[in-house]
Amino acid sequence: MSIAEELRKVLGDQATIITDTAVLPSYSRDQSQIAKNGTPAAVLLAKNESEIAAALKFAHANAIPVVARGAGSGLSGGANAVDGSIVISLEKMNRIIEIDPTNLIARVEPGVINLELDKEVSQFSLAYLPDPASREWSTIGGNVATNAGGMCCVKYGVTSHHVRAIRMVTADGNVVALGSALKKSVTNLDLLHLIVGSEGTLGIITEITVALAVRPKPATTLIATFASIEEAMRAVPELVALAPSMLEVVDATTLRAVEEWKPLGFEGVGTVLLMQSDESPDICAKGVQIAEKHGAIDATYSDDPKDSADLIQVRKLAYPALERKGAALLDDVCVPISQISNLVTAVEKIASESGLLIGIFGHAGDGNMHPTIVYDHGDADAEFKAVAAFNQIIKVAQDLGGTASGEHGIGSIKVESALRESGEKIIELQRAIKKVFDPKGILNPGKKIP
Numbered sequence: 001m002s003i004a005e006e007l008r009k010v011l012g013d014q015a016t017i018i019t020d021t022a023v024l025p026s027y028s029r030d031q032s033q034i035a036k037n038g039t040p041a042a043v044l045l046a047k048n049e050s051e052i053a054a055a056l057k058f059a060h061a062n063a064i065p066v067v068a069r070g071a072g073s074g075l076s077g078g079a080n081a082v083d084g085s086i087v088i089s090l091e092k093m094n095r096i097i098e099i100d101p102t103n104l105i106a107r108v109e110p111g112v113i114n115l116e117l118d119k120e121v122s123q124f125s126l127a128y129l130p131d132p133a134s135r136e137w138s139t140i141g142g143n144v145a146t147n148a149g150g151m152c153c154v155k156y157g158v159t160s161h162h163v164r165a166i167r168m169v170t171a172d173g174n175v176v177a178l179g180s181a182l183k184k185s186v187t188n189l190d191l192l193h194l195i196v197g198s199e200g201t202l203g204i205i206t207e208i209t210v211a212l213a214v215r216p217k218p219a220t221t222l223i224a225t226f227a228s229i230e231e232a233m234r235a236v237p238e239l240v241a242l243a244p245s246m247l248e249v250v251d252a253t254t255l256r257a258v259e260e261w262k263p264l265g266f267e268g269v270g271t272v273l274l275m276q277s278d279e280s281p282d283i284c285a286k287g288v289q290i291a292e293k294h295g296a297i298d299a300t301y302s303d304d305p306k307d308s309a310d311l312i313q314v315r316k317l318a319y320p321a322l323e324r325k326g327a328a329l330l331d332d333v334c335v336p337i338s339q340i341s342n343l344v345t346a347v348e349k350i351a352s353e354s355g356l357l358i359g360i361f362g363h364a365g366d367g368n369m370h371p372t373i374v375y376d377h378g379d380a381d382a383e384f385k386a387v388a389a390f391n392q393i394i395k396v397a398q399d400l401g402g403t404a405s406g407e408h409g410i411g412s413i414k415v416e417s418a419l420r421e422s423g424e425k426i427i428e429l430q431r432a433i434k435k436v437f438d439p440k441g442i443l444n445p446g447k448k449i450p
């Protein structure tokens with residue numbers, strides 16, 4: 001019997017198992033341009049935790065690889081299928097189980113779309129704060145598995161700061177509950193935060209309890225233009241001290257790409273800084289003074305929601321403006337904020353030496369930058385150079401005291417970089433932990449842990 005037939009026998013006729021070779025490719029890879037993928041033996045569109053537990057018991061007994069999948073919006077090959085694997089898609093487990101406004105928590109299945117939860121809790125004047133740019137289509141399960149970030153991290157932290165508890169199926173098909181719905185509990189080792197960011201390598205998350213916040217006020221937005229990245233970055237530490245709810249940077253190369261496409265008046269500008277505050281317009285007024293002190297050509301702010309939306313347009317257009325010029329390879333390094341201008345200068349050098357177009361934009365408030373390498377579609381030589389530049393940028397970031405991935409995860413494309421960054425003892429510990437959770441190594445093999 002094939003793996004799919006055996007799985008059908010284990011799960012029964014009500015299980016949705018896909019084997020159609022025309023459909024399998026759409027469950028075989030995420031949004032990474034460069035990650036390789038295999039062909040799964042079957043895709044299970046899981047309906048509940050029991051199906052996942054039974055599927056994992058079967059996979060464990062037969063040493064079959066299993067890849068968990070949310071929306072497949074990842075950018076590091078994390079959800080890419082392995083040959084002969086069972087892909088378990090969580091997309092159908094998309095129920096908001098409970099919203100508890102008294103205790104400021106919600107319980108959700110992993111396939112709930114991030115923005116859907118935020119919309120639902122807004123009825124109670126509450127918010128689910130983690131805001132990856134993919135929040136309209138990525139799942140909370142995927143966000144937890146990658147410890148996703150976003151623009152509001154500078155003030156509110158990453159996904160892990162908003163996860164209280166999970167239910168998870170282990171590699172051998174047992175169900176465990178980790179963490180606590182309570183705001184405080186130090187009874188056990190913090191296994192919850194070992195799972196957050198583990199990219200499907202330690203278990204499959206089947207339920208998540210998240211913390212909700214009182215809905216922040218509409219933001220006031222500041223925009224400041226500078227002649228150079230160095231001047232802009234000199235303003236950043238003082239702007240961070242104002243506790244902004246967003247602090248973003250767009251470099252000259254990206255601004256040129258935006259201007260070529262949708263002119264917004266940034267002709268000849270060296271760098272743009274954007275800041276938002278959800279506290280008071282006074283914070284942005286102070287931000288203007290700080291930007292001017294550090295040589296801003298122009299700095300202004302608005303608390304009108306429409307103006308705010310217009311001002312952040314340039315950041316929203318950053319990636320699509322680069323992407324329309326060719327195939328775009330988005331990197332995700334994070335460096336100390338004091339090193340952002342050094343990173344930008346080093347990336348400019350890599351761009352001029354390789355002849356590639358590389359624009360940089362990202363989260364100035366926490367150092368998480370997205371150098372985006374553009375090359376010609378279908379040009380194998382250019383793709384080779386782009387991949388080399390991608391890895392070179394990671395190396396530069398690591399040498400500046402930074403890390404290979406701030407929010408998109410290691411997946412399959414940064415395993416070598418993770419090896420370089422994490423000393424021998426850390427690798428040994430991570431491998432030992434993996435063995436405890438997944439002794440046969442069936443969960444997302446070849447991903448995350450070198």
Ligand SMILES: Cc1cc2nc3c(=O)[nH]c(=O)nc-3n(C[C@H](O)[C@H](O)[C@H](O)COP(=O)(O)OP(=O)(O)OC[C@H]3O[C@@H](n4cnc5c(N)ncnc54)[C@H](O)[C@@H]3O)c2cc1C
Pocket residue numbers: 030031067068069070071072073074075077078079090110131132133134137138139140141142143144145146147148149150151199200201203204205206407408409411444447
């Ligand atoms: C245009 C665009 C913008 C983006 N912006 C951001 C951003 O601002 N911040 C950011 O952090 N990321 C961003 N991303 C990357 C991506 O959206 C995030 O990594 C997101 O968290 C992935 O969620 P997903 O549901 O698509 O998961 P998938 O891509 O399906 O999976 C991601 C990883 O999580 C694992 N996984 C998924 N579900 C589970 C589960 N239930 N249990 C265990 N493991 C699981 C998978 O095996 C895989 O390793 C962006 C992507 C795109 C395309």
